[in-house]
Amino acid sequence: MSTMIEAAPKASPDLIGAYCCIVQRDLRLALRRRVDALNTLVFFVIVVSLFPLSVGAEPALFRAIAPGVIWVAALLASMLALQRLFASDYADGTLEQLLLAPQPLGVMVAAKVTAHWLVAGLPLVIAAPLLGLQFNLPADSLGVLVLSLMLGTPTLGLIGAIGAALTLGLRSAGVLVSLLVLPLYIPVLIFGAGAVEAAASGLGAGPHLSLLGAFLAAALFFAPWATSFALRISME
């Protein structure tokens, strides 16, 4: 029983390994807590589906409001999911261990946001075209809608991570996170919904999508670093 276990030789910090390890762990956790993961999607579907029921049956109106409605719902759903990003790791002490691991915290934050997006963001992207059909959106607009969400929702997750990290452990974290990240979410919303509108009106969504791509690139570069910084402050 008390056999000595020869510890494996200490490997140099393996960034990709650590990244994959956290993504895998968080996906496995999400799989074992499916209800949590479904929350976001259900909220998104409900909000979007309520609009056709409440604004009357005018096909032209539907088509006009569809991009805005779907994008606002996606934004709110992303915001709602933010509280789950670090909360459980914070509560059970895993986050403290992550801070003490010999890998750059930014890599681990990136891994957490990736897993979070796969669980909370990707389902929205997949469900969006179905919801778009409810609004009688034409096929090419649906394509642009998916593309814009594909570029936009990871940006929302990355920006939101900074807010989630800053408000960690606070009692009114939910409200505070919304106030903190909303100003940064608005450009994404404007260009996301704008892309679909532009496509529907025949202007071409290229410029909007390029800007969304630029937002994503900037967020990928800065957000993990800013989030790590915020986490270290919150954990003091």
Next chain:
Amino acid sequence: MLVATGLECVRGERSLFRDVGFSLAPGTLMRVMGRNGSGKTSLLRILTGTLEPLAGEIRWHGERIAALGDGYRSELTYLGHQNAIKDDLTPVENLLVSERLAGTQITDTAARRALQRVGLSGFEDTPTRALSQGQKRRAALARLESRKTFGLWILDEPFVALDTAAVSELRKIIEERLATGGIIVMTTHQDVPITSPAVHDLRLGA
């Protein structure tokens, strides 16, 4: 070699301790004592680098720990009040993940052996949520098995929630590490006799 000089800690408005210093050579056990609220956990967190002291500095092998960064963290094992165990994962899964992140990759067999050593045979694949407090603590302690090469162990109340069998097993693990030149800093309220080449007692808030 872990050297701390002139450490001062203030939480909120209250000054917890000031001018705390010590020098620990390999093979030394430092027991941090003091009543509740005297800043034991804060001192440990300062030693891990998570908490910034108001004054003073800590050097590991002559270099400031802030400058060492990941280099220091790769030699450090911290066991806090919280077990850092995921309730939805099994003890084996928990251990494999934590070791991967600590940079000590262990195999599935090694993980099972470590869990057996801390007395979790038969529970390796049970979701941790179904385990008792003491068993969860044991699952956390299993990490120490694969961290034998780490120079510094910082343990916050490691004996809490453990039964006598686990206490004596942990005592053995601690003694083995001290005998092979590790430095261990720990807080404890229980009076567990540990044979060690060198013991340093630090009393806070005296």
